[in-house]
Amino acid sequence: MVLNYMEKHEAGLLQLSQWVKAGQLKVLETITNGIENMGVAFCSMMTGGNVGKQIVKISD
Numbered sequence: 507m508v509l510n511y512m513e514k515h516e517a518g519l520l521q522l523s524q525w526v527k528a529g530q531l532k533v534l535e536t537i538t539n540g541i542e543n544m545g546v547a548f549c550s551m552m553t554g555g556n557v558g559k560q561i562v563k564i565s566d
Contacts, residue, residue, distance in 0.1 A: 533558065533559070534558025534559070535558045535559040535560075535561055536550070536551075536555075536556035536557050536559070536560050536561065537561045537562075538550075538560070538563070540562075540563075543562065544562050547560055548560075
C-alpha cells in the first residue's frame with residue numbers, strides 16, 4: 507500500500523514530524539505485567555484483545 511503513494515512520502519513524513527512535535531499523536535498500548543503472563547498477552551494480541559502495541563513488562 508505504501509508503495510502506491512511514494513510521491514506523498516516526503517510530505518507525509520513532514521506532517522507526521524509536525525504532529526509529534528505538537529504532541530498531537532497519541533500512543534496506544536496494552537501493558538501486561540510479568541513474563542508468566544506472556545502467553546495470555548500473545549493470545550490477546552492475536553485475537554484483537556489489545557489496544558495499540560502489546561507490551562509485556564517483565565521488570566520495573
